[in-house]
Amino acid sequence: MNTNANQGMTTVPLGLRIVALALRAAFVGVLIVLVARVSSPLNETIWTAYETPGDLVRVIVGLVACLWMLHSVFTSPKDAEAYRTWIYLGLIVTPLALASVIVLW
Numbered sequence: 001m002n003t004n005a006n007q008g009m010t011t012v013p014l015g016l017r018i019v020a021l022a023l024r025a026a027f028v029g030v031l032i033v034l035v036a037r038v039s040s041p042l043n044e045t046i047w048t049a050y051e052t053p054g055d056l057v058r059v060i061v062g063l064v065a066c067l068w069m070l071h072s073v074f075t076s077p078k079d080a081e082a083y084r085t086w087i088y089l090g091l092i093v094t095p096l097a098l099a100s101v102i103v104l105w
Contacts, residue, residue: 011080012080012083016080016083016084016087017083019087020077020082020083020084020086020087020090021076021083021086023086023087023089023090023091023094024073024077024086024090025073026090026094027089027090027093027094027097028069028070028072028073029073030094030097030098030101031069031097032066032069032070033101034097034100034101034104035062035065035066035069036062036066037101037104037105038062038104039058039059039061039062039063039065039066040058040059040062041055041058041059042055
């Protein structure tokens with residue numbers, strides 16, 4: 001077992017962890033909403049998407065992307081630098097992604 005990796009996690013302050021994970025979860029959540037909206041069928045309901053191959057492919061790819069992003073919400077960053085990166089990145093990209101969802105909706 002690598003003790004250096006375990007020691008790196010103990011040096012991350014609790015406040016930094018909470019803020020970084022909250023910003024990361026908010027960003028990924030907004031991305032999931034955006035991908036779900038973009039991958040929905042164009043002129044049909046979800047139950048008739050199988051009639052048009054393009055819509056069916058769009059729905060399947062969107063579902064896979066949403067599941068992959070949902071999985072990434074539950075995996076935590078590995079080191080202290082990743083937490084700091086998510087704080088800086090989250091403060092910038094989360095409002096931009098939220099604005100994109102609002103404009104697209």
